[in-house]
Amino acid sequence: MRQTAPVAIEPDTKDWTWVLERPCPECGFDPSAIDATTLPDLIRSNTRGWYGVLDGADAAVRPGPQTWSRLEYACHVRDVHRLFGERVGLMLDQDDPQFANWDQDVTAIEDRYDEQDPSVVAVELVEAAADVAAVYAGVASDAWQRTGRRSNGSLFTVETLGIYHLHDVVHHLYDIGGSPDSGPDAESAT
Numbered sequence: 001m002r003q004t005a006p007v008a009i010e011p012d013t014k015d016w017t018w019v020l021e022r023p024c025p026e027c028g029f030d031p032s033a034i035d036a037t038t039l040p041d042l043i044r045s046n047t048r049g050w051y052g053v054l055d056g057a058d059a060a061v062r063p064g065p066q067t068w069s070r071l072e073y074a075c076h077v078r079d080v081h082r083l084f085g086e087r088v089g090l091m092l093d094q095d096d097p098q099f100a101n102w103d104q105d106v107t108a109i110e111d112r113y114d115e116q117d118p119s120v121v122a123v124e125l126v127e128a129a130a131d132v133a134a135v136y137a138g139v140a141s142d143a144w145q146r147t148g149r150r151s152n153g154s155l156f157t158v159e160t161l162g163i164y165h166l167h168d169v170v171h172h173l174y175d176i177g178g179s180p181d182s183g184p185d186a187e188s189a190t
Contacts, residue, residue, distance in 0.1 A: 017154050019167045027174035029167045036144050036159040039166060040133035043081070046169050047129045049178040050074060054118035068108075070176050074121050075113035076104060077172050081128035084165040085135050091148040091158050092139065099150050129169075136162055 023030040034042070053059070053070050060071040068076070083102055090097040107113075144159040156164065 017164065020160050020164060024167060024171060027167075027171045029170050031163050031167065034163050034166065036136075036139075036162055039162045040137040042166055043129050043133045043136070043169065046166075046173060047126045049173045050077070050122070050125055053176060053178065054122045059118045060114055068175075069114065071116065071118050071121065072108060072113040073172050073176050074118070074125055075111070075116055076108065077169050078121060078125040078128045079104075079107060079111075080165065080168050080172075081125070081132045084161065085128070085132035087148060087161060088132070088135050088139070088158055091146045091156075091161070092143055094148075096147045096149065099148060101151050132165075 019029065020031050023032075054074055059074075060069050062069045062072075087099050090099070139158055145157045147155060147157055148161065149155045
């Protein structure tokens with residue numbers, strides 16, 4: 001059962017960069033446990049937690065008016081993989097690029113996340129994860145410390161951007177009640 005006019009979600013304006021310094025108290029993600037060279041495997045592993053999430057007629061139903069549906073979360077995670085692939089590519093090709101702003105909430109509305117086909121989104125999410133995992137797999141050992149920055153001045157290296165990216169997809173799997181066995185602790189992350 002789809003909602004015909006979803007209530008707008010209150011924008012998330014928190015600065016989540018703190019997750020690079022300490023464990024997330026909500027999802028348990030520990031950035032100190034991540035070796036950047038394992039990012040490709042961890043990102044691919046995370047997709048297993050999304051299998052089946054979009055099955056069933058209720059995938060597009062929000063559990064509450066202010067909470068995205070599983071479909072909306074999956075669309076967001078797909079787009080996060082695409083965005084981070086682009087950003088890492090910029091960091092590898094340019095010296096200290098500034099990333100274009102991305103408003104996830106505007107994207108969710110403009111791209112009608114709530115109306116997308118769950119079976120298509122499931123495939124696109126796995127493909128986007130595989131694409132960005134390949135980008136991380138191609139990072140040369142001397143390129144992990146290349147930099148890039150958001151417009152607000154937050155500075156990332158390829159390594160810290162990858163860890164930040166991984167937290168995002170792990171956290172969203174947690175948000176929908178996904179299996180903790182699909183997070184960074186599912187495989188050796190050190």
